[in-house]
Amino acid sequence: MKLNMSTTDTRGPSTRHSERDAAIDEFLTRFANSPNKDLLAEILVTTCRLAHDETGRGELKLLSRALKELRYAFKVFAPFSHVRKVSIFGSSRTPIGHPDYAQADAFARRMREVDWMVITGAGDGIMRAGHDGAGAEASFGVAIRLPFEQKTNTIIADDPKLVNFKYFFTRKLLFMKEASAIVLFPGGFGTQDEGFEALTLVQTGKADIVPIVMIDSPGGTYWQHWRTWVTAELLRNGMISAEDMNLFMITDDVERAVQEIVTFYKRYHSSRYVGDLLVLRLNSPLSDASIALLNEKYASIVVDGKIEQHPGPLEGEQGERPDKTRLTLRFNRKNIGQLRLMINDINRLD
Numbered sequence: 269m270k271l272n273m274s275t276t277d278t279r280g281p282s283t284r285h286s287e288r289d290a291a292i293d294e295f296l297t298r299f300a301n302s303p304n305k306d307l308l309a310e311i312l313v314t315t316c317r318l319a320h321d322e323t324g325r326g327e328l329k330l331l332s333r334a335l336k337e338l339r340y341a342f343k344v345f346a347p348f349s350h351v352r353k354v355s356i357f358g359s360s361r362t363p364i365g366h367p368d369y370a371q372a373d374a375f376a377r378r379m380r381e382v383d384w385m386v387i388t389g390a391g392d393g394i395m396r397a398g399h400d401g402a403g404a405e406a407s408f409g410v411a412i413r414l415p416f417e418q419k420t421n422t423i424i425a426d427d428p429k430l431v432n433f434k435y436f437f438t439r440k441l442l443f444m445k446e447a448s449a450i451v452l453f454p455g456g457f458g459t460q461d462e463g464f465e466a467l468t469l470v471q472t473g474k475a476d477i478v479p480i481v482m483i484d485s486p487g488g489t490y491w492q493h494w495r496t497w498v499t500a501e502l503l504r505n506g507m508i509s510a511e512d513m514n515l516f517m518i519t520d521d522v523e524r525a526v527q528e529i530v531t532f533y534k535r536y537h538s539s540r541y542v543g544d545l546l547v548l549r550l551n552s553p554l555s556d557a558s559i560a561l562l563n564e565k566y567a568s569i570v571v572d573g574k575i576e577q578h579p580g581p582l583e584g585e586q587g588e589r590p591d592k593t594r595l596t597l598r599f600n601r602k603n604i605g606q607l608r609l610m611i612n613d614i615n616r617l618d
Contacts, residue, residue: 358394358453367485376401396421454490511605542584546599549592558617
């Protein structure tokens with residue numbers, strides 16, 4: 269059935285929309301039948317609206333390319349969804365043999381040993397060091413096409429787990445979406461951009477809480493000086509709160525960085541909202557005494573009711589992770605730094 273997008277159509281909106289929806293449903297049933305057909309239909313409805321809005325060709329090119337990039341990236345990452353990954357950022361100009369390069373290599377090697385994979389921007393410098401340490405089998409590359417400087421390193425260049433992006437925003441989405449931890453080594457504007465974006469997304473609740481670790485070379489001062497500036501200019505002037513400082517850790521010890529990440533998932537597994545309830549999924553249950561302690565210590569971040577434990581999924585979770593215990597609370601969605609400390613306690617208790 270041909271969709272009639274003419275602005276001179278005299279039929280009412282409800283009639284036109286019914287025909288459009290029926291045509292989309294028929295098309296998806298024939299060519300893209302899926303359990304998620306409702307969401308695919310929304311994408312096609314948006315496409316129809318773009319035509320109705322007479323969206324410019326340049327904007328349509330941007331949307332088309334972004335959708336293609338994300339579709340392909342999701343396909344590449346999908347077979348490894350069960351493996352935790354860490355996104356590594358740092359300077360592309362760091363030479364092989366530099367202390368920062370050696371530190372990134374050692375960190376990535378240790379993460380591979382604890383069965384994690386690494387994601388880097390696929391260039392040279394710290395990105396190459398991450399692939400050097402983890403090896404190609406445990407590496408993803410999310411490269412960006414630039415007119416200068418950046419080129420794909422030889423470790424990941426011919427690997428099927430390399431994804432090339434035209435746009436920074438689609439590339440950034442993958443760095444955050446696929447990562448269970450963020451690690452930053454010394455770098456330039458791009459490293460600072462990625463670090464502040466990760467902190468902003470976690471601080472505002474737009475991304476799940478993950479460990480964010482800044483690693484210096486032994487005795488290095490890059491991140492120490494960064495924290496001094498953040499404390500003096502952002503914290504002292506009230507632009508961030510004291511609890512926001514809980515969202516990251518700075519160290520020059522690779523093993524401490526690895527343990528910060530691995531320990532975060534010792535009992536805590538993941539989280540999501542079901543209605544207005546924040547649901548924390550746990551790898552093992554807590555004792556009644558520990559639940560009481562959490563309620564006493566973190567009452568200020570609970571809007572109504574209390575922190576409660578459940579043996580399995582809540583209605584509305586669609587049976588996701590049925591083997592995980594649940595903690596639920598009506599979180600105020602503001603004190604993310606306090607929630608980060610609560611997850612630390614969840615992992616330490618009992």
